[in-house]
Amino acid sequence: MSSSSDRHLLLALQIANGYGAQPGAWRMPGTDPSSYTDMDVFDRYARAAERGKIQLIFLADTPVLDVDLEREAPHHAIDPLLVLTSMARATKRIGLVATSSTTLNEPFTIARQFKALDVASHGRAGWNAVPTSHPAAAANYGIVLPSREEKYERAHEVVQIVQALWGSWGKNAWVRDVENRRFADMSQIRPVNLQGRYVASAGPLPIPPSEQGQPVIFQAGGGGNGLEMAGRYASGVYANPFTIEEGRAHREALRTAAERAGRNPDEVKLFAGFMPSVASSKRAALDRRLKLDESVDTHQRVRYLGSMIGLDLSPAQLDQPITEQQHSAARANPGDPRAPRALELAREGWTLRDVLAHGVIDYHPVVPGTASDIADHMQEWFDAGACDGFSVAIDVYADGIDTFVDEVVPVLQERGLFHEDYAGITLRDHLGAPAQYGQDPRLP
Amino acid sequence: MSSSSDRHLLLALQIANGYGAQPGAWRMPGTDPSSYTDMDVFDRYARAAERGKIQLIFLADTPVLDVDLEREAPHHAIDPLLVLTSMARATKRIGLVATSSTTLNEPFTIARQFKALDVASHGRAGWNAVPTSHPAAAANYGIVLPSREEKYERAHEVVQIVQALWGSWGKNAWVRDVENRRFADMSQIRPVNLQGRYVASAGPLPIPPSEQGQPVIFQAGGGGNGLEMAGRYASGVYANPFTIEEGRAHREALRTAAERAGRNPDEVKLFAGFMPSVASSKRAALDRRLKLDESVDTHQRVRYLGSMIGLDLSPAQLDQPITEQQHSAARANPGDPRAPRALELAREGWTLRDVLAHGVIDYHPVVPGTASDIADHMQEWFDAGACDGFSVAIDVYADGIDTFVDEVVPVLQERGLFHEDYAGITLRDHLGAPAQYGQDPRLP
Structure with a gap:
């Protein structure tokens, strides 16, 4: 480049x-x-x-x-x-x-x-x-x-x-x-x-x-x-x-x-x-952020993520990606400029925990990598x-x-x-x- | 001591x-x-x-x-x-x-x-x-x-x-x-x-x-x-x-x-x-202060000194001490707490310039020596x-x-x-x- x-x-x-x-x-x-x-x-x-x-x-x-x-x-x-x-x-x-x-x-x-x-x-x-x-x-x-x-x-x-x-x-x-x-x-x-x-x-x-x-x-x-x-x-x-x-x-x-x-x-x-969040690989960068997020209320964040992408998400799904059915039903909330990025990541197959680790609900764009x-x-x-x-x-x-x-x-x-x-x-x-x-x- | x-x-x-x-x-x-x-x-x-x-x-x-x-x-x-x-x-x-x-x-x-x-x-x-x-x-x-x-x-x-x-x-x-x-x-x-x-x-x-x-x-x-x-x-x-x-x-x-x-x-x-004002002798300390005062309006200060010690002092007398007659006529102005010190110095025989160099009209007690x-x-x-x-x-x-x-x-x-x-x-x-x-x- x-x-x-x-x-x-x-x-x-x-x-x-x-x-x-x-x-x-x-x-x-x-x-x-x-x-x-x-x-x-x-x-x-x-x-x-x-x-x-x-x-x-x-x-x-x-x-x-x-x-x-x-x-x-x-x-x-x-x-x-x-x-x-x-x-x-x-x-x-x-x-x-x-x-x-x-x-x-x-x-x-x-x-x-x-x-x-x-x-x-x-x-x-x-x-x-x-x-x-x-x-x-x-x-x-x-x-x-x-x-x-x-x-x-x-x-x-x-x-x-x-x-x-x-x-x-x-x-x-x-x-x-x-x-x-x-x-x-x-x-x-x-x-x-x-x-x-x-x-x-x-x-x-x-x-x-x-x-x-x-x-x-x-x-x-x-x-x-x-x-x-x-x-x-x-x-x-x-x-x-x-x-x-x-x-x-x-x-x-x-x-x-x-x-x-x-x-x-x-x-x-x-x-x-x-x-x-800079690390030797994208996975390492996500893990760095996961460690930082450990004391955050993840349950609340999962529900918030659900509202961003139009799904009723449960904390039980935290370590799984969205299902095929959810894949089709999901819609980016037009009221949140961060929603398209969240939806894109969810559709890529990341677990909900990893979608969150990408910083989709942070107050700045986040790039882990x-x-x-x-x-x-x-x-x-x-x-x-x-x-x-x-x-x-x-x-x-x-x-x-x-x-x-x-x-x-x-x-x-x-x-x-x-x-x-x-x-x-x-x-x-x-x-x-x-x-x-x-x-x-x-x-x- | x-x-x-x-x-x-x-x-x-x-x-x-x-x-x-x-x-x-x-x-x-x-x-x-x-x-x-x-x-x-x-x-x-x-x-x-x-x-x-x-x-x-x-x-x-x-x-x-x-x-x-x-x-x-x-x-x-x-x-x-x-x-x-x-x-x-x-x-x-x-x-x-x-x-x-x-x-x-x-x-x-x-x-x-x-x-x-x-x-x-x-x-x-x-x-x-x-x-x-x-x-x-x-x-x-x-x-x-x-x-x-x-x-x-x-x-x-x-x-x-x-x-x-x-x-x-x-x-x-x-x-x-x-x-x-x-x-x-x-x-x-x-x-x-x-x-x-x-x-x-x-x-x-x-x-x-x-x-x-x-x-x-x-x-x-x-x-x-x-x-x-x-x-x-x-x-x-x-x-x-x-x-x-x-x-x-x-x-x-x-x-x-x-x-x-x-x-x-x-x-x-x-x-x-x-x-x-610290120096190797009292004279040296006074000279240090005189040098510092060089751009000050000395004429005004002489007149002010006069008002402190009850005399009509003239700038012409700057490099002389008070006369014997002035010595007897001088009185410390009771309205100025610095006046007794000024009078004491004048009576010791310092020139008016040196009396002033002792800092008698400064805003703190001054000790040159x-x-x-x-x-x-x-x-x-x-x-x-x-x-x-x-x-x-x-x-x-x-x-x-x-x-x-x-x-x-x-x-x-x-x-x-x-x-x-x-x-x-x-x-x-x-x-x-x-x-x-x-x-x-x-x-x-």
């Missing part, structure tokens, strides 16, 4: 709680069950990702405890900005991106902390600007979740004020002229004085530009509101298409939204969420225009990140799909996004 | 903008003028302080740009929590404390970030909980500063909710039992559900206890409101007495406030702000019960921190005033504060 394009795909590595994307990751052999609070572990992952020339690390976040900790680890990091700061100190080139809610935070806090990360990392920070949709997260901040419309109105205000604060200093404002005893050129440092309906800030922010000017904006919300935000502000979008068709549709809509906002659509990259299988999937999606890159959720970080870096990345590089090394030093360099200075893009 | 007590004094090192406590620090030889954004520099300072067995590093903060950057560096760090995270990764034992406003932040944000720093540093974090009094800082958050009364009402609510969130997990809640597939004991993890007049939070916070349970509370506000807060919650207080008498009065009032709150007064330590002179000052204050330790503001960090650690600390140790090494591993260990777990101190 060879790539049909000169374009390179981009890679984001999702690193959440320190264990892995699968609920059982925290208790796998080789995983330190204390990884959740151990920055040495996060630093090791970041260095491995950088060894693989991955463009950026992404920490999704919702400020809430929303899992049953009896069996699972928390979904998110102890604090994304603190974890990224530790990673920034342990690495030199990889980008560092985290979610921070536009619903629950004040723009000055977001502006200050992400810009601080940006200068501390020498221009490698990015902010995933998303409204919060979890009522319990809002309750942690003492509020009731506003309407979707209000959340997006506030989100626009927050992003605009944050960007204005980031642009408080002109490109050459920080003169540091020891001889003439001049620390900065105050004529290039301006207040913001923006008053919105929901938020406001006077500024200026007391932080000079970084090597990339200011942090990169990412976006992850869905629907028309999310597209509009992404089109206006974002250089990267995290999306969760389950099929190539969904990916293409989302990417086209995103590019249209960027054009509508007067931007070059190539400035907005879509990262498709994707969950590889060899490095070459994984690369095939990525190439197919990328060549079809379903994405500009992938947001990779590794099942178990302890060994999975190294395996991805040492086995999948070289295959992608051999096929000409992925860069051999970082060409620049900033996150904007890695994404091909122009540097940004000042409050008005037309000014220096 | 020998210490009159078995007690050891405590040391906090103030590290603000990366340059030093004096406005001219950023342009001194040996200082990298880019230190403000360079975490390598902050890490080097933190390691030097740890080499000196200093109990903690303290980053004061007000989220505002309130200096003329043409001549001075910003007063505060790019972001205290991010800088402390970097320092946490570069050190093993030293405590890490920062200010975060109880007026401008939501309790969930404070609770999460300081607890994250606490677990990431293995139990070394502290939070200086203070209301904000700077109107421009409030404007950065889109609000008008509330009344003093409202600010303290909100501060009480914020501290109580933050402490409740920190106590969400019982001491042994994080079981991490791989064999039995049990990540945590949910019966030991409880919501908070606190609703105040200004702030609220549901909880729980998704972060387990650190090696010290939860972060240490510090306080720095003055007046009756500040004392009451400190008496109820704080293990350490940053104070700015200018004289031994002021220090003793503050410390006694603080101990009384702690007793009123039902606590052992020994659990609250007063750190007196203090600005040493040899390591032994500095230690004498500290011993005198400590033995007189004016403080439990010092919050040390070094004039120029680039060489001043090493000099303090290598020259002053050994003198204090020889005199039995300062510990030889850290006895424990957490900030609570260093302060003699008991570990704290859970929402109710009576529960495990």
Whole structure:
């Protein structure tokens, strides 16, 4: 196989709680069950990702405890900005991106902390600007979740004020002229004085530009509101298409939204969420996932699988494939984009347990297989225009990140799909996004 | 000299903008003028302080740009929590404390970030909980500063909710039992559900206890409101007495406030702000300070000095001492606690320039001199019960921190005033504060 394009795909590595994307990751052999609070572990992952020339690390976040900790680890990091700061100190080139809610935070806090990360990392920070949709997260901040419309109105205000604060200093404002005893050129440092309906800030922010000017904006919300935000502000979008068709549709809509906002659509990259399980064979990869799923309620999953493919499945059938009669009766549920893939696997004759092990009801497309299988999937999606890159959720970080870096990345590089090394030093360099200075893009 | 007590004094090192406590620090030889954004520099300072067995590093903060950057560096760090995270990764034992406003932040944000720093540093974090009094800082958050009364009402609510969130997990809640597939004991993890007049939070916070349970509370506000807060919650207080008498009065009032709150007064330590300039002789120390002051408006300072000592002083007299006639006419302004010291120096025959170089109008007591002179000052204050330790503001960090650690600390140790090494591993260990777990101190 060879790539049909000169374009390179981009890679984001999702690193959440320190264990892995699968609920059982925290208790796998080789995983330190204390990884959740151990920055040495996060630093090791970041260095491995950088060894693989991955463009950026992404920490999704919702400020809430929303899992049953009896069996699972928390979904998110102890604090994304603190974890990224530790990673920034342990690495030199990889980008560092985290979610921070536009619903629950004040723009000055977001502006200050992400810009601080940006200068501390020498221009490698990015902010995933998303409204919060979890009522319990809002309750942690003492509020009731506003309407979707209000959340997006506030989100626009927050992003605009944050960007204005980031642009408080002109490109050459920080003169540091020891001889003439001049620390900065105050004529290039301006207040913001923006008053919105929901938020406001006077500024200026007391932080000079970084090597990339200011942090990169990412976006992850869905629907028309999310597209509009992404089109206006974002250089990267995290999306969760389950099929190539969904990916293409989302990417086209995103590019249209960027054009509508007067931007070059190539400035907005879509990262498709994707969950590889890499092993020496497809069977070994499925067994790896089965081991991870051991404490999951399989009975409930079998019934859910039945609803996806239009059959009344019983847990008693877990270790058998569907019968010939079921084969004929089965229908993919049109309301679930994952259903066709589930039906395809069931008809191929996998046991129900193995169909589930393929990840058909996971929140990202799952590919269990060899490095070459994984690369095939990525190439197919990328060549079809379903994405500009992938947001990779590794099942178990302890060994999975190294395996991805040492086995999948070289295959992608051999096929000409992925860069051999970082060409620049900033996150904007890695994404091909122009540097940004000042409050008005037309000014220096 | 020998210490009159078995007690050891405590040391906090103030590290603000990366340059030093004096406005001219950023342009001194040996200082990298880019230190403000360079975490390598902050890490080097933190390691030097740890080499000196200093109990903690303290980053004061007000989220505002309130200096003329043409001549001075910003007063505060790019972001205290991010800088402390970097320092946490570069050190093993030293405590890490920062200010975060109880007026401008939501309790969930404070609770999460300081607890994250606490677990990431293995139990070394502290939070200086203070209301904000700077109107421009409030404007950065889109609000008008509330009344003093409202600010303290909100501060009480914020501290109580933050402490409740920190106590969400019982001491042994994080079981991490791989064999039995049990990540945590949910019966030991409880919501908070606190609703105040200004702030609220549901909880729980998704972060387990650190090696010290939860972060240490510090306080720095003055007046009756500040004392009451400190008496109820704080293990350490940053104070700015200018004289031994002021220090003793503050410390006694603080101990009384702690007793009123039902606590052992020994659990609250007063750190007196203090600005040493260490050199091989007193003259050399004064010259060091003169060099730092070079770009300051000396004319204005001479007139201000005149108002402190009841004389109409002219800049023309800058390099002369006061005359005999002035000697008799001079009176210390009773409204300025620094005035008696200024008058004493003027009467000793120093030129006005040198009187000013003694730091008589600085915001902390200043001692320019040899390591032994500095230690004498500290011993005198400590033995007189004016403080439990010092919050040390070094004039120029680039060489001043090493000099303090290598020259002053050994003198204090020889005199039995300062510990030889850290006895424990957490900030609570260093302060003699008991570990704290859970929402109710009576529960495990």
